[in-house]
Amino acid sequence: MRPFYVWVAVAYFPAYELARAPTWGGALGLAVVVAAYLLSIRLASWPLLVLLAVAALSTGLAYGGKWLYLLPLVSIACGIVVRGRALPYALAAITVASMLVTLRAGGGEDGVAAVAWGTFIAGVVVHLTMRLSEAREELARAAVSRERERFSRDLHDLLGHTLSLVVVKAEAVRRLAPRDAGAAAAQAADIEEIGRRALSEVRAAVAGYRGRGMADELAAARLALEEAGVRAEVAPSEVRPPPDADVLLGWAVREGVTNVIRHARATRCVISVRDEGDRVVLEIVNDGAGASFVRGNGLKGLAERGAEVDAAAEGGRFTLRVAVPA
Incomplete structure (x- = not known):
């Protein structure tokens, strides 16, 4: 969510207005908007998104002017918090509400159009960015899964025959040990050699799996x-x-x-x-x-x-x- 934190900088414009004409209501509203925005995109919280929307729309309606710069923050947070089919409806509702607030605050037709465009597009861009990020992560997970499956198959092919051979040799040792110690020892030596070779092959396979250099x-x-x-x-x-x-x-x-x-x-x-x-x-x-x-x-x-x-x-x-x- 780090790239989206920077947009809280638009709070500078209402803060400048607040510095010129301080009010307790404005200071509280701005603080709530900033805190709710940062926390809502960090926690992906619906209650915080609702609080952000109420605070941004209320301050925009009460003070107008540069306070309207806060309205796109609501759609940015919406693009992060809201998922699935509900997103287009949520963005449409936020855009319409922003247009009404701008019109009521005396923004004029140009102001209403600018706020509507900025608010809606901000949410759409954020949503697409999130989807692309999720798709990239999913592709990475799929690649890791395929690599693990490939390694599992390779390891099975590598050890399957070897372990079967070890079992056969071990059975031969068990049968020969009571009556032919020399033959049993030879079979045991074969088991040792097979095990060493298998261990070397497994180490080589793991080294190749772990890294290519x-x-x-x-x-x-x-x-x-x-x-x-x-x-x-x-x-x-x-x-x-x-x-x-x-x-x-x-x-x-x-x-x-x-x-x-x-x-x-x-x-x-x-x-x-x-x-x-x-x-x-x-x-x-x-x-x-x-x-x-x-x-x-x-x-x-x-x-x-x-x-x-x-x-x-x-x-x-x-x-x-x-x-x-x-």
């Missing part, structure tokens, strides 16, 4: 951030980490950027990589620091693989720092 993940991260409306700044780097570190750093980029997109409400994200000799350090710094670090399974997995994961909020920005052995 740092360079590829940085390119994907830039695209994902830009699609989410976040300005991405990836500092150029000549660091060429060894294969294991490269996979971990790619994994860290994916997890960190996912947190930024899903939880931070950021507008800017800076990603940098530097070589410190015995380790390679990745930093992801973003504004919107409120909730940009979620220590989910991905970041826990990084720590389990030997990466140092550190996160801190620093005065309006958030820094995720991941260091891996070089």
